[in-house]
Amino acid sequence: MDDLKAKYLEQVAHAADEGALEAIRVAAVGKKGEVALKMRELGKMTPEERQVAGPALNALKNEINSALAAKKVALADAALDERLKTEWLDVTLPGRARRIGSIHPISQVTEEVTAIFADMGFAVAEGPQIETDWYNFDALNIPGHHPARAEMDTFYTHRAEGDNRPPHVLRTHTSPVQIRSMEKTGAPIRIICPGRVYRADYDQTHTPMFHQIEGLAIDKDISMANLKWVLEEFFSAFFGTHVETRFRASHFPFTEPSAEVDIQCSWEGGTVKVGEGDDWLEVLGSGMVHPKVLEAGGIDPNEYQGFAFGIGIDRLAMLKYGIPDLRAFFDSDLRWLRHYGFASLDQPTLHGGLSR
Numbered sequence: 348m349d350d351l352k353a354k355y356l357e358q359v360a361h362a363a364d365e366g367a368l369e370a371i372r373v374a375a376v377g378k379k380g381e382v383a384l385k386m387r388e389l390g391k392m393t394p395e396e397r398q399v400a401g402p403a404l405n406a407l408k409n410e411i412n413s414a415l416a417a418k419k420v421a422l423a424d425a426a427l428d429e430r431l432k433t434e435w436l437d438v439t440l441p442g443r444a445r446r447i448g449s450i451h452p453i454s455q456v457t458e459e460v461t462a463i464f465a466d467m468g469f470a471v472a473e474g475p476q477i478e479t480d481w482y483n484f485d486a487l488n489i490p491g492h493h494p495a496r497a498e499m500d501t502f503y504t505h506r507a508e509g510d511n512r513p514p515h516v517l518r519t520h521t522s523p524v525q526i527r528s529m530e531k532t533g534a535p536i537r538i539i540c541p542g543r544v545y546r547a548d549y550d551q552t553h554t555p556m557f558h559q560i561e562g563l564a565i566d567k568d569i570s571m572a573n574l575k576w577v578l579e580e581f582f583s584a585f586f587g588t589h590v591e592t593r594f595r596a597s598h599f600p601f602t603e604p605s606a607e608v609d610i611q612c613s614w615e616g617g618t619v620k621v622g623e624g625d626d627w628l629e630v631l632g633s634g635m636v637h638p639k640v641l642e643a644g645g646i647d648p649n650e651y652q653g654f655a656f657g658i659g660i661d662r663l664a665m666l667k668y669g670i671p672d673l674r675a676f677f678d679s680d681l682r683w684l685r686h687y688g689f690a691s692l693d694q695p696t697l698h699g700g701l702s703r
């Protein structure tokens with residue numbers, strides 16, 4: 348028994364891993380191991396011999412089992428130590444800073460305008476940037492021969508050879524959303540439609556893609572006076588100061604009567620300031636929706652009438668935030684974006700302030 352004990356304790360001490368330990372366990376104290384075989388011999392012994400040999404064998408079995416268990420723990424500890432030597436992390440290192448982006452002035456101004464009109468009960472509607480010429484022109488009372496079609500420098504999509512359907516256009520204004528919204532919800536209606544529009548034009552104040560907001564209010568007793576009040580409210584809220592407006596008679600195919608709206612400004616020192624001085628700056632087109640346009644949208648012009656207006660978001664952003672060149676808006680220059688951008692967590696609201 349002393350030989351057995353010495354042999355197995357020695358083996359356990361030198362076992363290299365858990366697999367080796369298991370093999371030793373099976374050979375020593377497993378069902379058919381050496382200790383079990385010795386226990387079977389107890390039956391052939393005299394009772395006196397058995398009284399000595401039995402407990403001694405049990406003790407041997409326990410001793411080997413404890414040695415196995417202890418070695419198992421020691422092996423696991425060693426393995427962990429080994430891993431910790433290779434896999435370590437310096438938690439005292441400073442973190443990697445992530446650059447915070449900024450909100451583009453176009454997005455900022457769109458949110459500001461939306462907040463102001465939402466307060467006056469206008470919902471936001473959107474339409475596709477690729478339009479049929481029905482929505483972009485005909486439904487808005489701009490027939491095929493009308494000079495406005497040519498004036499707008501329209502981008503047309505390409506049709507396959509032999510496909511004689513009229514081409515789609517990149518919408519030249521947000522006015523087609525008027526028609527789509529009338530069709531969708533019918534009257535009464537009170538919406539603004541912000542979005543991208545396209546015209547083949549490029550200089551300091553024109554880019555081939557720019558942004559407009561269309562406004563539309565239709566009900567049974569809407570007048571030009573409502574239009575005037577809404578726009579005056581809007582400009583004063585947007586520029587944060589009382590802004591005088593001037594309505595000039597004009598002409599648009601989709602409104603009758605039509606008015607162009609100027610806002611009060613000064614030009615001192617070569618920079619424009621809105622809401623002071625006695626110069627005027629043209630900023631939008633508007634009018635009472637033409638009966639033919641109501642009809643095209645499926646609304647009865649004998650029962651309903653309303654006003655509409657269209658304003659350039661880019662122009663508003665340049666005016667409010669003193670940005671001189673429109674082309675830089677779309678250059679994706681990070682220095683420009685950091686300079687003119689807005690904090691991403693400052694949501695424009697009327698109560699919290701439109702911008703900081």
Ligand code: DAH
Binds near residue numbers: 522601633655657658
């Ligand atoms: N659609 C016109 C443009 O792009 C702007 C406009 C003028 C919209 C008068 C209107 C309006 O709704 O009534 O130049």
